[in-house]
Amino acid sequence: xxxxxxxxxxxxxxxxxxxxxxxxxxxxxxxxxxxxxxxxxxxxxxxxxxxxxxxxxxxxxxxxxxxxxxxxxxxxxxxxxxxxxxxxxxxxxxxxxxxxxxxxxxxxxxxxxxxxxxxxxxxxxxxxxxxxxxxxxxxxxxxxxxxxxxxxxxxxxxxxxxxxxxxxxxxxxxxxxxxxxxxxxxxxxxxxxxxxxxxxxxxxxxxxxxxxxxxxxxxxxxxxxxxxxxxxxxxxxxxxxxxxxxxxxxxxxxxxxxxxxxxxxxxxxxxxxxxxxxxxxxxxxxxxxxxxxxxxxxxxxxxxxxxxxxxxxxxxxxxxxxxxxxxxxxxxxxxxxxxxxxxxxxxxxxxxxxxxxxxxxxxxxxxxxxxxxxxxxx
Amino acid sequence: xxxxxxxxxxxxxxxxxxxxxxxxxxxxxxxxxxxxxxxxxxxxxxxxxxxxxxxxxxxxxxxxxxxxxxxxxxxxxxxxxxxxxxxxxxxxxxxxxxxx
Numbered sequence: 001x002x003x004x005x006x007x008x009x010x011x012x013x014x015x016x017x018x019x020x021x022x023x024x025x026x027x028x029x030x031x032x033x034x035x036x037x038x039x040x041x042x043x044x045x046x047x048x049x050x051x052x053x054x055x056x057x058x059x060x061x062x063x064x065x066x067x068x069x070x071x072x073x074x075x076x077x078x079x080x081x082x083x084x085x086x087x088x089x090x091x092x093x094x095x096x097x098x099x100x101x102x103x104x105x106x107x108x109x110x111x112x113x114x115x116x117x118x119x120x121x122x123x124x125x126x127x128x129x130x131x132x133x134x135x136x137x138x139x140x141x142x143x144x145x146x147x148x149x150x151x152x153x154x155x156x157x158x159x160x161x162x163x164x165x166x167x168x169x170x171x172x173x174x175x176x177x178x179x180x181x182x183x184x185x186x187x188x189x190x191x192x193x194x195x196x197x198x199x200x201x202x203x204x205x206x207x208x209x210x211x212x213x214x215x216x217x218x219x220x221x222x223x224x225x226x227x228x229x230x231x232x233x234x235x236x237x238x239x240x241x242x243x244x245x246x247x248x249x250x251x252x253x254x255x256x257x258x259x260x261x262x263x264x265x266x267x268x269x270x271x272x273x274x275x276x277x278x279x280x281x282x283x284x285x286x287x288x289x290x291x292x293x294x295x296x297x298x299x300x301x302x303x304x305x306x307x308x309x310x311x312x313x314x315x316x317x318x319x320x321x322x323x324x325x326x327x328x329x330x331x332x333x334x335x336x337x338x339x340x341x342x343x344x345x346x347x348x349x350x351x352x353x354x355x356x357x358x359x360x361x362x363x364x365x366x367x368x369x370x371x372x373x374x375x376x377x378x
Numbered sequence: 379x380x381x382x383x384x385x386x387x388x389x390x391x392x393x394x395x396x397x398x399x400x401x402x403x404x405x406x407x408x409x410x411x412x413x414x415x416x417x418x419x420x421x422x423x424x425x426x427x428x429x430x431x432x433x434x435x436x437x438x439x440x441x442x443x444x445x446x447x448x449x450x451x452x453x454x455x456x457x458x459x460x461x462x463x464x465x466x467x468x469x470x471x472x473x474x475x476x477x478x
Contacts, residue, residue, distance in 0.1 A: 164423070231417065249418065250415070251415050251418075252415065279417075280417075302379070335462065336386065336463070337383060337387065360453045364452050
């Protein structure tokens, strides 16, 4: 079996020379199916990597993100957000408690922009800020059987690693690797943190072992579809259209009892006033992959009254129909309602508001002690 | 908003409110139920409940709404909204089920 490559336009810089079969290209659907059914390796996931060290590291970390970092145990990650002062999300952040330091893995905003904010918050002498973005690489392995491939390479320990846990001191292809049980596809996901100059070797080992798993590569568009299906907030899409985090159903991520953080005043003002809009899932009638996908910003209507607009949309290969999220007037933002969305041709297509996530991930039915990619009849 | 839509939304709001009240009370969560978003994940990075809590959810939904969550029905226990989907579907089939 051969490793699938993906087209250059969807994921630049795929396989290195000498890797198995770079000739076959895979469509978005093929990339998606490797994530949802097998194992897939991200081609160009390059989060910002910023380390905070020193006695003030915890305080600085807490002032940067909305979650309460003081409650984050060692060797655990927290999924949180860095906000702008107006309360809108600037970046998705995994923050890692490394014991004597905190590592910020940031996505959705230019690293330099985040770094400037981190340095400003840290100020002189509060915490040592180090940009590791060019020194380290993250390889993201995702899919319902990604754990099994890693088990072949680093051993049984991977099976006991729970969501948002860190595995330190691992070796893969003779390179030191730290594993984060993370990812934003809704399937089993592992981020492998490796020195940049050793990443090609680790990647080659994953590809070689991955051949028997039909390992595929996936690009940012496949990841965006998976994020939407699982309702992970995409700060570059719905996040960029929201006036604040409250509109994105993320109130549970806000810490009410910690000190100040970026955007806190705006968040508290929004809580006091109550959100005017709320993000809600929509499914559209099945009209094929190319048809029926609403444009971003398309209006949502009820009996001719505009009640919201589409904030993200994609074709769901699992549901075989277009899906979307819309920022809707809170009075209408309830599941199980039938509305209409403005189509490209000016007509109004029927939509139904639905619960999130949109799909039931295959990984939820996988038991790592019982299942195997090579025995899928079970 | 027409009357039909208003009625439908009010029915859903009542069920969602009942679910949140039940889970906060039963699981002794330190949170105001009215601040919980309908799409909050019950497990993982949301409320971070565990498998023991899952049993309490099943018992709570049976006690409050008379709705049985089938064993292994992972999809119904992902968010407050997915629980509400199950309960409202059950109420459509059993009109006498309680919604308080």
